[in-house]
Amino acid sequence: MTLSRLVAAIGAGVLLVGMTACSSTGGKPDTSGGGMGAGTADTPRMKIAMITHEVPGDSFWDLVRKGAETAAKKDNIELLYSADPEAPNQANHVQSAVDSGVDGIAVTLAKPDAMRPAVRNATGKNIPVVAFNAGQDAWLDMGVTQYFGQDGFIAGQEAGKRLANDGAQKVICVIHEQGHVDLEARCAGVRDAFPAVETLNVNGKDMPSVESTITAKLRQDPAVDTVLALGAPYALTAVQSVGNAGSNAQVATFDTNAALVDAIRNGDIQWAVDQQPFLQGYLAVDSLWLYLNNGNVIGGNQPTFTGPAFIDATNIEDVAEYAKAGTR
The missing domain is CATH 3.40.50.2300 (Response regulator)
Known part of the structure; x- marks a missing residue:
């Protein structure tokens, strides 16, 4: 539809x-x-x-x-x-x-x-x-x-399963707002399905600080092979961090925006969890x-779920026109 x-x-x-x-x-x-x-x-x-x-x-x-x-x-x-x-x-x-x-x-x-x-x-x-x-x-x-x-925890579990299927070995889950219950739940869900995850807290109000914190972590721990962001702007910043750190880590994320569509198209970002x-x-x-x-x-005293679903290279063109219009 x-x-x-x-x-x-x-x-x-x-x-x-x-x-x-x-x-x-x-x-x-x-x-x-x-x-x-x-x-x-x-x-x-x-x-x-x-x-x-x-x-x-x-x-x-x-x-x-x-x-x-x-x-x-x-x-x-x-x-x-x-x-x-x-x-x-x-x-x-x-x-x-x-x-x-x-x-x-x-x-x-x-x-x-x-x-x-x-x-x-x-x-x-x-x-x-x-x-x-x-x-x-x-x-x-x-x-x-x-x-x-x-459901942040369920979405995290699905992301964790995807990381395992991708062959990831060590992942950092980047929380851009400490104490945010849904972001915390996402990383907890990832860890439930893929235990080799470390949480990295960054200051989401200060994007240069986000970039430098992720860069420093990648330099300090070369074993990290995947950066999992919890929002599209932070994923795009993580791509910069990977380059600045001279790392081979891949980047995946939750959530999308128009710029992220191009990043998935060109392979800078592997996939996004869409809510x-x-x-x-x-x-x-x-x-x-x-x-x-x-x-x-609506919902009969139950939450009405709008996600999660994966967006990757196999279906990016299905949402690209909507992203360009500012609705995905």
Whole structure:
């Protein structure tokens, strides 16, 4: 199924008219006209806040936001997007959304304990909350109605099996945000299926530091034959580190972006684990529209998985056109 058909199937029954605007990290609407052309529902206008743990410059969140914008246009929603890599600031954004009287909230739960009070305050005021991308083990306890994403541990296990089949001998799993529950789960899953893994923590807010930390590790330990990144920008940086260290290590990763497509094409990166961030953003917003307008809940108190799947040289052309358009 093509992406356009998927969007049409999820949002069946809406009329194709007009567009609405989305917001920047400050939570105020802009006029960027992002997202894909889909149409606008004839249901009453509503306001949805989306709060993520985005690190500035991480292209993963461009895909999430594009999906959210697409659903917002179709559903006649004013989308207020805000983000901060620090959990206390994310919680403050949630509280601000509650105070402003939004109709619903979509939120990531990378550090659930810090987010719990604000999320519970929202649900206590009968504001429906959905979670996506991170926090799969915590969302139900917070009164969140739905969750969209991949199981980080299972995705890690699949990556570990792939590494074993590739003949890897020693792997470093690069965590770019220490304490992020889903990133930690990915590396734990890798280790469960492929024990010869060492975790390497880097400062994902400082890409030169990421490059130098990986380079230093490769120089210090020539036995490392694979660098496994947990995000596309960090994988592309790891390719630089391999060259700078004079290493023969291969690079694989979780998540994709347009630049990663070319890196897989030319063999700089072996494969990527795809969790479909566009779909996560789309479903998070569209599910709130369905809940608010028809009482629908997706998943039956179980997470709705958007991954994992592998993208490699055998299927890269299947997603290349979508990546170029900024949706994969």
